[in-house]
Amino acid sequence: xxxxxxxxxxxxxxxxxxxxxxxxxxxxxxxxxxxxxxxxxxxxxxxxxxxxxxxxxxxxxxxxxxxxxxxxxxxxxxxxxxxxxxxxxxxxxxxxxxxxxxxxxxxxxxxxxxxxxxxxxxxxxxxxxxxxxxxxxxxxxxxxxxxxxxxxxxxxxxxxxxxxxxxxxxxxxxxxxxxxxxxxxxxxxxxxxxxxxxxxxxxxxxxxxxxxxxxxxxxxxxxxxxxxxxxxxxxxxxxxxxxxxxxxxxxxxxxxxxxxxxxxxxxxxxxxxxxxxxxxxxxxxxxxxxxxxxxxxx
Amino acid sequence: xxxxxxxxxxxxxxxxxxxxxxxxxxxxxxxxxxxxxxxxxxxxxxxxxxxxxxxxxxxxxxxxxxxxxxxxxxxxxxxxxxxxxxxxxxxxxxxxxxxxxxxxxxxxxxxxxxxxxxxxxxxxxxxxxxxxxxxxxxxxxxxxxxxxxxxxxxxxxxxxxxxxxxxxxxxxxxxxxxxxxxxxxxxxxxxxxxxxxxxxxxxxxxxxxxxxxxxxxxxxxxxxxxxxxxxxxxxxxxxxxxxxxxxxxxxxxxxxxxxxxxxxxxxxxxxxxxxxxxxxxxxxxxxxxx
Ligand SMILES: [Fe+2]
Numbered sequence: 110x111x112x113x114x115x116x117x118x119x120x121x122x123x124x125x126x127x128x129x130x131x132x133x134x135x136x137x138x139x140x141x142x143x144x145x146x147x148x149x150x151x152x153x154x155x156x157x158x159x160x161x162x163x164x165x166x167x168x169x170x171x172x173x174x175x176x177x178x179x180x181x182x183x184x185x186x187x188x189x190x191x192x193x194x195x196x197x198x199x200x201x202x203x204x205x206x207x208x209x210x211x212x213x214x215x216x217x218x219x220x221x222x223x224x225x226x227x228x229x230x231x232x233x234x235x236x237x238x239x240x241x242x243x244x245x246x247x248x249x250x251x252x253x254x255x256x257x258x259x260x261x262x263x264x265x266x267x268x269x270x271x272x273x274x275x276x277x278x279x280x281x282x283x284x285x286x287x288x289x290x291x292x293x294x295x296x297x298x299x300x301x302x303x304x305x306x307x308x309x310x311x312x313x314x315x316x317x318x319x320x321x322x323x324x325x326x327x328x329x330x331x332x333x334x335x336x337x338x339x340x341x342x343x344x345x346x347x348x349x350x351x352x353x354x355x356x357x358x359x360x361x362x363x364x365x366x367x368x369x370x371x372x373x374x375x376x377x378x379x380x381x382x383x384x385x386x387x388x389x390x391x392x393x394x395x396x397x398x399x400x401x402x403x404x405x406x407x
Numbered sequence: 408x409x410x411x412x413x414x415x416x417x418x419x420x421x422x423x424x425x426x427x428x429x430x431x432x433x434x435x436x437x438x439x440x441x442x443x444x445x446x447x448x449x450x451x452x453x454x455x456x457x458x459x460x461x462x463x464x465x466x467x468x469x470x471x472x473x474x475x476x477x478x479x480x481x482x483x484x485x486x487x488x489x490x491x492x493x494x495x496x497x498x499x500x501x502x503x504x505x506x507x508x509x510x511x512x513x514x515x516x517x518x519x520x521x522x523x524x525x526x527x528x529x530x531x532x533x534x535x536x537x538x539x540x541x542x543x544x545x546x547x548x549x550x551x552x553x554x555x556x557x558x559x560x561x562x563x564x565x566x567x568x569x570x571x572x573x574x575x576x577x578x579x580x581x582x583x584x585x586x587x588x589x590x591x592x593x594x595x596x597x598x599x600x601x602x603x604x605x606x607x608x609x610x611x612x613x614x615x616x617x618x619x620x621x622x623x624x625x626x627x628x629x630x631x632x633x634x635x636x637x638x639x640x641x642x643x644x645x646x647x648x649x650x651x652x653x654x655x656x657x658x659x660x661x662x663x664x665x666x667x668x669x670x671x672x673x674x675x676x677x678x679x680x681x682x683x684x685x686x687x688x689x690x691x692x693x694x695x696x697x
Pocket of ligand 1: 123171172240302361
């Protein structure tokens with residue numbers, strides 16, 4: 110068996126509005142579109158994902174919250190209807206997905222060996238969270254690549270940003286070892302929004318884009334600063350700034366997916382490709398890609 | 408019926424009614440952890456399960472027309488949400504305690520009362536929204552509370568915890584429910600679902616070893632419970648900011664605000680049926696004597 114490797118990582122945020130705007134058959138509500146720049150960004154990301162031909166997609170979602178440890182989906186086939194508790198008017202999605210249980214178990218074991226509390230989720234009636242589903246739908250609507258779903262332990266909220274993100278760093282390197290040892294060709298998905306202050310009311314027509322703009326100028330400036338650094342491959346600087354970004358922009362990267370992904374990739378100082386940026390009820394969302402073959406050349 | 412208008416923390420204006428004909432016939436504060444339900448055979452959670460069942464007996468004896476459930480675990484962000492589907496039923500797997508199986512639920516919703524609350528909420532400066540969707544995820548806390556306290560299968564009003572609502576707004580929503588029930592000439596039981604001290608064990612523990620996370624949290628919980636039991640609602644409410652500092656209870660202890668508001672900030676005394684740990688966090692089954 111060849112040593113597995115991480116082919117790429119994507120920043121792949123999960124506003125359910127993007128699924129709603131696309132009108133896939135799996136989602137009940139119908140829209141007249143909306144959030145096109147972000148949806149088109151995902152179209153470009155989909156094309157690039159196709160080129161990697163990965164065996165598996167690993168996704169870390171902030172909306173599967175587990176207080177006791179980091180959990181991994183561990184049932185081969187999961188299906189059901191996922192209704193977003195915050196935007197049930199927009200997202201009522203019938204999902205069916207296949208889990209790479211062997212890799213999930215390897216991730217879980219590596220995380221335990223690294224000192225983290227880790228657990229497999231074996232309940233076949235488990236309802237997969239809307240963050241996981243939205244990210245996966247937006248990056249690969251065919252649902253034909255097995256996945257590994259990872260919960261958010263929310264340690265950065267419980268322990269504090271720095272200490273909590275250190276755990277995500279450990280989880281990331283554990284994930285890399287698991288990918289390597291199982292011989293998988295893997296793509297990582299960090300399901301995170303950037304600045305996360307949002308409007309408290311929805312427009313009467315949710316997809317009325319005349320109502321969509323950044324919630325606040327400071328958050329927008331933060332997003333542009335972070336994206337520009339990422340585009341230039343200045344990863345180290347981003348991680349130095351991350352706690353301040355989180356505090357000042359209420360950035361959702363606090364939940365850990367972004368740190369997990371970069372840790373698994375070895376924090377490469379390579380340029381990220383920005384597929385697009387847009388706001389969703391005022392929050393800042395970027396779809397970005399890091400091609401790890403560039404890291405090998407760097 | 409006397410009516411006075413009070414200014415309330417600058418966030419909203421609400422109307423306080425001094426009533427003789429109370430609509431609230433019983434009121435409870437209970438924890439939302441599923442452990443007493445799905446691991447109720449294990450000490451120390453068995454004692455919590457027994458206390459929850461005892462609270463259910465008391466609730467049944469007050470024979471309400473409907474039961475109002477406010478759960479801190481139903482997180483809302485945009486509006487105050489109210490369940491308005493006639494019947495909500497399903498099977499729920501807790502996102503953290505999935506290994507312990509499935510929670511089944513089947514609740515008839517008091518749509519009439521929920522709709523009145525939605526319609527009236529603008530009077531307290533709150534925007535409300537109806538939730539009527541097949542497959543909407545009912546939160547663990549609501550399901551657990553319904554399973555223990557609503558064994559008489561009464562219709563329920565289920566409402567959310569908007570994370571941006573402060574204590575005062577939450578109190579006013581509790582008041583609004585009681586007022587709406589009164590206008591419909593309904594007797595209601597009020598069940599506020601939420602925990603005491605919020606620190607929990609992040610690692611796996613042996614259930615028998617469960618305890619409140621630290622002595623400091625334990626003593627803050629006991630002080631809060633003593634004040635609640637004294638029957639001096641104002642005094643207990645006044646301690647909440649300090650309690651929040653000391654014990655970081657779930658959601659700033661807004662669940663107590665909801666039940667206090669529903670009771671018009673008045674009850675004769677309260678009884679703690681049980682107080683104990685739920686994986687390090689604090690939980691108590693409290694019955695308010697109205
Ligand atoms: Fe999110």
